[in-house]
Amino acid sequence: MAWNEPTNEHPRLYLPLTNANPNKPLSECLINDTFSVNVSKTWLESWHTPNNSSPERLCQNLIILLESLAELTILCQENITIFSKNEPHDLVTDTDIGIELLLKFWFKTHLPNHKLIGEESQKPILKTNDICWYLDPIDGTANYAAKKDNYCINLGSTFNGKPYINIVYHPKTKSYHYQTPKTVSKIIPPSEKKRLCSEFYPHKLKEKEIYETMLKKSQWQAYQTQALGVSLFEMMNGNCTAFYKANAKPWDILPGAAILATSPFWEIIFFTKDYQNISLFSNHIDFIAYLNNCFKTDCRIGTLIITPKNTPKIKDIIIETLAKP
Template sequence: MDRETLFKCEKVAINVALAAGNMMKSASGGEQRIEQKLSPVDLVTETDKAVEAFVFNELRKHFPNHKFIGEESATDPTLTNELTWIVDPIDGTMNFVHTFPWVCISMALVYEKEPIIGVIYSPFLEKMYTAKKGFGAYCNGIPLHVSDCESLEKSLILYELGGYRDEKRINAIASNLMSLQEECHGLRSTGSAALNLCTIANGHADGYFQFDLKCWDLAAGALIVSEAGGYVVDITSDRFDLMRGRIVAACNANIAKAVIDKIQVHLKPYI
């Protein structure tokens, strides 16, 4: 894709994300039809569905030949080499339900299975994160750069429990956290994979790990971290793959490796 087209796609995505954010603000705190997906803690609201429908309708006006994958409409998503928009209309739905402001829309344009544009907008925090492959990452127009932390002992690590609540997974997560807590400065969970990745890109935390994710959780944020100078890898140290739904993102390879070394033994039932 040429430079002019890349910038055009980003501009459209930013405008659509801003409008979607206004939809979230208007619906926040009001009555919602809420449905359960994987578990009682994995929810979808009518606003999730309305935002996704709006976003895809707007994008199709500009890019009728592009493909689309969205959290609320994809049943078994397949990613091809064609230009594809991957959208999570509300990342942090549980937060949204409780009016906890750590909520965003995440949009990525992917080409040949690699993100080339990432737009993450948090309307309640008033933060617009953007990245284009090869052009850096920004928050509200200000360049982003990951932290310079070099040791796990001085790091702040982000994690999420995820949408599954079976006993084996909970035990695995608990083991991971115990293992990491012995070494790092602290652990934090915010309820949004996309914003966790932006937090790494912003230098406010040093590492993040999670498994059992989907491509819409990761596509935009992974690019934003990479373009901010960070390191993104599969949780098994393999090359990061959007469709495997496993990630370690960090300010550098040393922190990523240290996190993986601490947690991998507890993940073997799931990797």
């Protein structure tokens, strides 16, 4: 059967199955009863007739949608098909692609003037006055494929050089953090346990060496979740004290960084690949052009560093170690 939208008469949401084709139209996607969940009237209202009259209402609608999408990820985890992308450790599943297609469909229907940059599908060209959204439908796909709990849905945006609406949703705990121009979820102060987090594939020996050097210099503890969004989520929960990631992709880091940026506890630093220090949320014409160029290649945009304002030494250690050839 072909995919159809859930309705009041048939309130069931199906994962669109694409066989690893992220640019497949929803109308051509197939469905399987195994990969479907019932949805509420409230969900159907947010899907079909959302009141997006303010950023706060829009955020509320997105959280409602993510609740059922998160439920769908859990249901699909046991039996979903797993594919490899460009590298052996770089995985994608039909869940990643299906969730992205569903949200792209919703944005195109209800927010056609917004730009959505999804991890799995073709990237639009950004302009300085755009509301730019970044989506990672399954942040931590390797964990997800291994039937682990450490994965999340990242959905975040910038507008006029500032964070706009940002959500990190953790399906297994049914919990989330969010930020809008007027509201933000509760952020816990930095952990006193002095935990330094970075994420990289186990076979990346150079990155492992850099991380171990930082741990030795700082005498801090290692902290890793194998999912960037989850690591930033744990910073919001007070379980991680400092974070860095080199060669990051925007959908992995921007939603979490935007939420943490609302807190008085953190210093957030971003460097482009050519070592320009600029706000991760900037809409400067040169930075937007830089992002568009990155999206033509590997989508890696630069290095993010987040450290406690009251512990500047760890920031210096991270920057000095990363600067060494």
